[in-house]
Amino acid sequence: MQDDPRIEPLLRVENLSKRYASPVLREINLEIMPGEVHALMGANGAGKSTLARILCGLTIPDGGRLFRSGKSFAPQNKRDAQTAGVIMVMQELNLLSTLSVAENIFLDRLPQRAGFICQQQLTRMAVEALQRVGLSDLLPSTIVGTLGMGVRQLLEIAAALARRCQVLILDEPTAALTQREVDLLFSNIRRLQADGVGILYISHRMDEIRSIASRVSVLRDGACVAQYPTGDVNPNQFIRDMSGGESTFVLPRVKKNKFRSTVLTVEKLCVGVRIREVSFSLRSGEILGLAGLVGSGRTLTLRALFGAVRATSGSVTVGEGASGLFTHPSQAVAAGMGMVPEDRRHDALLLSQSVRVNATLSTLPIHSKRGWLNVHSERHSTNRLCDRLKIACKTPEQTVDELSGGNQQKVSLGRWLERSCEVLLCDEPTRGVDAASKASIHNLLRNVAAEGTGVLVVSSELSELFSLCDRILVMSNGRMTGEFTADNWSEEVIHAAAFKGLSTAHRESVT
Amino acid sequence: MKILKDHGDTVGILAVWILLVLLFGVLSDHFLSANTLTTLAGRIPALTVIAAGMTLVLIVGGIDLSVGSVLGLSSAVLGLLMVDWKVPLVISAPIAIVVGMLAGTVNGLFTVGLRIPSFLVTLGMLEICRGAAYLVTRSQTKYIGASVEPLASMLPGTTFPISFFLSVGVVVGLQVLLEKTILGRHIVAIGTNEHAVRLAGIDPRPAKILVFLVCGTCAGVGSLFHCARLGSADPNAGSGMELAAIAAVVIGGTSLLGGRGSVIKTFIGVLIVATLEAGLAQIGASEPLKRVVTGAVIIAAVSVDVFRRRCIGENV
Amino acid sequence: MKILKDHGDTVGILAVWILLVLLFGVLSDHFLSANTLTTLAGRIPALTVIAAGMTLVLIVGGIDLSVGSVLGLSSAVLGLLMVDWKVPLVISAPIAIVVGMLAGTVNGLFTVGLRIPSFLVTLGMLEICRGAAYLVTRSQTKYIGASVEPLASMLPGTTFPISFFLSVGVVVGLQVLLEKTILGRHIVAIGTNEHAVRLAGIDPRPAKILVFLVCGTCAGVGSLFHCARLGSADPNAGSGMELAAIAAVVIGGTSLLGGRGSVIKTFIGVLIVATLEAGLAQIGASEPLKRVVTGAVIIAAVSVDVFRRRCIGENV
Amino acid sequence: APKEVDHNAPVTGKTPCIALIMKSLANEFFSTMAEGARKHHNDNKKTYDLVVNGMKNETDFSEQVTLIEQMVARSVQSIVIAPADSKAIIPALKRARDAGVLVINIDNRLDPNVLIEVGLTIPFVGPDNWEGAKKAGEAVARMLTKGDSVAIVEGIPTAMNSQERCRGLRDAMNDAGMNIVSSQSGQWEMEKANSIAAAMLSEYPSLKAILCANDSMALGVVAAVAASGRSADVKVTGFDNTSAVGEMIVNGRIVATVDQHGDQLAVHGIEIALSVLAGNSTPKDTTTAVDLVMRKDAR
C-alpha cells in the first residue's frame, strides 16, 4: 500500500533537525501512511521522544519541514497538533494526581454547559473510554493519586484513544504493562488501522514490533540509519544498526549462582486489604522474580517491606537482623536493603539536579570525609557509572530532567549499584531501557547477585523474568498465587496463577 | 464512619470550631449569646471574601500578599469618592471594586507574563497599594457616615448583616466555581502540576491571571464591607490582613503548595480565627496571653486534622 | 560571556544593587560617602543573619514566619538578663542565642513530627514568641546602654562594625555548609524532592529539624546585633522582619518551592533592601512615595533577573 | 432615633462592669495605662468589674471596633476608650450607646464634627498632645540658635496623636525660627526611626536636633546619633516618658520628653464612668496635665 504513489502519506517528515547543546536529531526523513503502524526504534537517547514531541507540537524543531496529508504543518503547541488530528501518548506520565480519572482523561475537553461540567455525560464518556483499555472496574470518580503505574499508563492510552485522530503516536506505551493489557492495546491499534489511522509506535520490545508494525525505522544518535519492512527484520542486523557496529547484545546465560544463606524473609505481610498475607524468602545470590497483572500489588509489596508504606501486620527479616516491620526506608537501607522504585520521576529522581547529585544520593558517605563532600570522587564515580550503564549524558553536571527516559531510569538504578546491599528490590528496573542496555543491566544484576546480594525483581515483561530470574513468584489481587522455577515455568502457568486471585476475589464478593 | 471519610476534613475542622465556641462559653458568661453571634457575623465578611479569593490563589499554586493593601486602596478610593467628591455609593462602590480588580489583574499579569514568583509581585504590590492609599487620602481617615452603612445593616427579619450573607454567597459561589466548572478544574489542575497541564494542551495562563483578578476583586468587595462596618474609609485598613487570610485558608486545609483546597473549609477557618479573637476579647485576656493562645490554637487546629487523618489510616 | 553564564545570576542581581547605589548617588548629595557605607554596614547585620538562616529554610522547602518574633523574644530575654538581673553580656548573649535555638527547634519538631505545614507552625510561633517577649519585659523597652554596644563598635582598623564581619562570616559559613557538606546536599535534595530522598534511604527529618534550628539560632544571633546597635532591648523588635527577610532571600533568587538557592545571593538581596531604605530616607521621600518605590523596586529587581535569563536563552 | 439611656437606673444585682479599650498593649504607654487601671480596680474590687483590652495591630482600628462590639455583646455597663482613630470608630460607639452602654473617651479626642453629625456627646478626659509637644519643642529651641537645622521623626502618619505632636513640634520650631530640613515617619518603631535618623544624619551634616513623636523612636535615634559620633552636637527629644528613657534623660542623651501621666489617664476615665453610673451628671471635657520632663525633673 505504501508503495502506491497516489496515496499521500498522512504525515511526512523532511530533513528534520533539532539541537539542544549538541544535535539531537539530524536530517530525519520519515513517512506515516494511512493504516500503517510505523515503528521507531533506537538506543536510549537516540532522539525518538524528541521526534515524537516535535510531531505533536511540544518541541519546536530547528530545521526541516513537516507535511500533514501533503499540507505544510508546523504545530506550535499541542492544540495545533490536535486540531490537525495528531495525538500522542507520551513516554512520561502526565496525569494530575488530585483530579479524578474521568477529569484526567478529558481534561482539555470536559463536557460543559455554560462553563459547568456535565457530570453525567463525563462519567458516561469516561466509562466508555475505560472499557476500551480493559479498566471497566475502575470508577471514573477515583482520584488518580491513589492508582498504580500500570493503571496510570492505561489511563494515558485511554485518553488518547478517546480522541478522534488521524495520526497516533505511542511513545513506549507498554513499558509498564503486562501481556493482557498489551493484547488489548494491540486490538485497539488494529481497529484504528482498519479506519485508516496512521500510527507511529515507539518501543524497545522487539517481539511487539514484530507482531504489530509493518515498517521499522531505526534511529542512531539522532540520525535515521535504516528503514525496512518488519518482515525482513533480522535481530542481529537490527542491533548492529542501533548500536553502530559492535554488538554487545547477546550474552551468555551465566552459570547458576550458588545460593547461600537466606537474606530476606517476609512473613504474612499485610497492607490493609490490598496486600494479604504475603510470605516468601530470598537467598543470597538469588534473583527472584515477581510477576502479576497490573494492579496485583507487586509494587505495594515492595514498598511495604521497604518501609515506604506502613504495613498493617507481618514481619520482615533482613539477613541476621531482627524481624519486624520497617517504618521508614532509612531503617531498611541501614539494614542492608536498596530499592529501585517504579516511578522514577516521582519517587527516585531529583529532576532539577545534576546526574552527579542524583547518582551519588545514596552513597554520599563514601564520597565524603567527616561530613565534607569530595566532589572529585563524586564525579569520578558518576563517570564510571555512565560508562557501565551507557548513560548518554554530556557531562555529569547535566540536569537529569534533560536526559531521555531510558537514561533517567539508568541513573535511578545506578544509584544502588555503587553500594553493596544485602537485598536489592528492583521495581521494573528496565522500564524504558533499550535492548542493549537492558542486557548490560541484566548482567550487572547477575554480578550483584553473584557477589552475594539477594535481588528481587518486579517486571511486567515475562520474557525479562524468564531470562533473568532463578525463581518466579506470582501475585494476584494482593495474594501470592504461585511459585515457579526454570524447570516448571511457562507463560501459560504464570498467566493462570496471575488470574487466580481475581477469581477468588470474585467468589468472595459473590458469597 | 462513612461520613467521616467523605467529609472527614470538614467535620474535623468544624469540630475544632465548636470546641472553641464551647470553651469560651464556659470561660465567659456572655459568650454563648445571640449578641455574640451577631457581632461575629458583622466582623467576618471582609476577611471571609478575602480568604475565599486567597483560597483560589493558593490552590492555583500562588500566593497574594497584597490583599490587605488592596483593601486599603479600595477603601481609600471609596472614601475619596464619597466624601470629597460626593459620589453616591451605587457609583463609587463599583469603582472601588474595579480598583481591586485592576490591582489583582496587574498581579496576575506580572506573575504570569514575566514568570516572577507571585510572592514577590504581590509583596511589591503590597507596598505600592499602601503607598497609593496614603496618597489618595493624604493619610487621613475619611468619615463617610450613614451613606455607606446599609451594607452592614441587618437583613430584615434576621439578626445578621447583609454583608454577612453576601460574603457567604461569595464563598458558596467560589466553591461551586471550583468544583463544578471547567475553570475550577483547571485551577486545581494547574496547582497540582502546571507543566502537565501545559502538556495536556491547555494554556494555564488565562486561568492563573483570572484567579489573581478574582482575588483582587474579592479584596475590593471586602473594602466595601469594611467601610460599611466602620462608616469610614481608612488608608491603613487591612494591614496585616494577608497573614490572617492565609492563616484562615491554611487552617481550612488548603495546601500552600497548590492543587488542594476548599473555600467552604476556608470559611470555617475564618470562623475559628474570628471566634478566637472575639472570645479572648470577651474574657479580657492580656495581650501577651492573647498572642500565646492564638499561636497555640493555630497549631492545635491543624494538629487535630493531622491526627484525624492518621486515625482513619490515610497516608498523610 | 562565560562569566555571565556561570555566575550570571549573581552578576545580574549585583548589577541591580550597583544601579540602585548610583541612582541614589545622583539623587542625594551625600549618599556616595564612606559614611553611608558605614551606616549601611551597621544596619544590616541582623537582617543578614536572619535572611541567611531563612535561605536554608526556603531551600529545604519550608518557610519560617517566626524569625522576627524570635528576634523580639531573644532581645527581651537579653534585656531582662542584662538590665534587671545584671548578668554580664558574655553570659546573657549565649542565653539569648539559645532562646532562639529553642524556638527554632520547636518549629522544626512540630513541622517534621506532626507533618504540619511550616507556614502554620511558624505563624503560631510568631504569635507565641511575641506574646512571650511582652511577658518577659512587661511590654517595656529595656535600655541596656554601653555594656551591649561592643558588638556594634568598629573593628579596629576598619570603618565597619564587628557585627558586620560576624554576619558576613555567617553568610559564608552557611554557603559553605550548603555547597560542601553532606548536610547541605541533603538540604538541597530534600527541597527538590523529599519523597525521593526518603526512598533513597535518607531520613529527611533530622536535616529538616536542623535547618529550622539553624534559622532560630540565626534569629537569636540577630537579636544580639539588633540590641547592640540600638543599645536597648525592645519586645517589639523585629516585627515585620520575616517579610523583609523572605523578600531579600527571594530577590536573591532562592526558590520559594525549595531545592534551589544561595546564601551569598541572599546577602546581595539584603543589600538591595537596605540600600533602598537608606536611600529613600536620605532623599527624604514621603511615606507614600517610599512605599510605592519600594514595591516597584522589588518587582523590578526580579524582572531584571528574568530578562537576563531570557537574553542568554535559558529556559526560565 | 436613639433611646435616651437612663443612667440613673440603679444597677441591679451585680457590680457594674467597665470595659477599658486601648490601642496596642505592646506599647508601653498603654500597658502603663492598663496597669494603673488594674491597680485602681484591685483597690476597689467591690465597686466594679474591669475588662481590659487592646489591639494587636496599632493601625488596624477595625479591631477596636470589634472590641467595642464584643464588649456590648458582653453587656458591660460602660466603655472607657482610647480611640485608635478619632473618626472611624464613632459609628461603633454610637451603636454601643444605642445599646445602652455609657461611653467615656480618654487619651485621644474624638472628632467633634463627626460627633455632632451623628448626634453624640461623649465626655473626654485626656492630655493635649499638641501642647506637650510644643513644650518639648520650646525646651529644645532654647538650647539651639535661630536658623539651626532640625528634623522630625513622626509616628504612623494616619494616627491623630502623631499628627498633633508633630504639629506641636513644628509650631515650636517655626516660632523659634528653626529650619526643619526633614520630617519622616518612623512608624512608632525604634528600628525604623534608627535607620531614618542614620540617613538624616548623613544627609544633613549640620543637623542640630531630632525631635521624635515618641520615646521608642527617640531611643533608636539616640543610637543612630551615637553611631555617627555626634552625640555632643545633636539634641534628641521624645514623648511619653517611658521607663527606658529615664536614664537617658539623666545622662543627657535625650534632652526632653513629655509625661502624660498615662497611669492616671484610665483611672480618671473609670472614675468618671463610675460617677455617672452612680447617678451623677455627665461632666464636661477635662484636659489632663502634660509635663515636660528634663534632666532636672528626671526620676
Ligand SMILES: Nc1ncnc2c1ncn2[C@@H]1O[C@H](COP(=O)(O)OP(=O)(O)OP(=O)(O)O)[C@@H](O)[C@H]1O
Ligand atoms: N530539554 C533538553 N535539554 C537538553 N538535552 C535534551 C533535552 N531533551 C532531550 N535532550 C537530549 O536529547 C537526546 C534525545 O532524547 P530523547 O528523549 O529523544 O531520547 P529517546 O530516544 O526517547 O530515548 P529513550 O529511549 O531513553 O526514551 C538525549 O541525549 C537527551 O539528553
Ligand SMILES: Nc1ncnc2c1ncn2[C@@H]1O[C@H](COP(=O)(O)OP(=O)(O)OP(=O)(O)O)[C@@H](O)[C@H]1O
Ligand atoms: N495509596 C494507595 N491508595 C489506594 N490504592 C492504592 C494505593 N496504592 C496502590 N493502590 C492500588 O492498589 C493496587 C496495587 O497497586 P500496585 O501498584 O502495587 O500494583 P502493581 O502490581 O505494581 O501494578 P502496576 O505497577 O503494574 O500498576 C492497585 O490497584 C492500586 O491502584
Ligand SMILES: [Mg+2]
Ligand atoms: Mg524516549
Ligand SMILES: [Mg+2]
Ligand atoms: Mg508496579
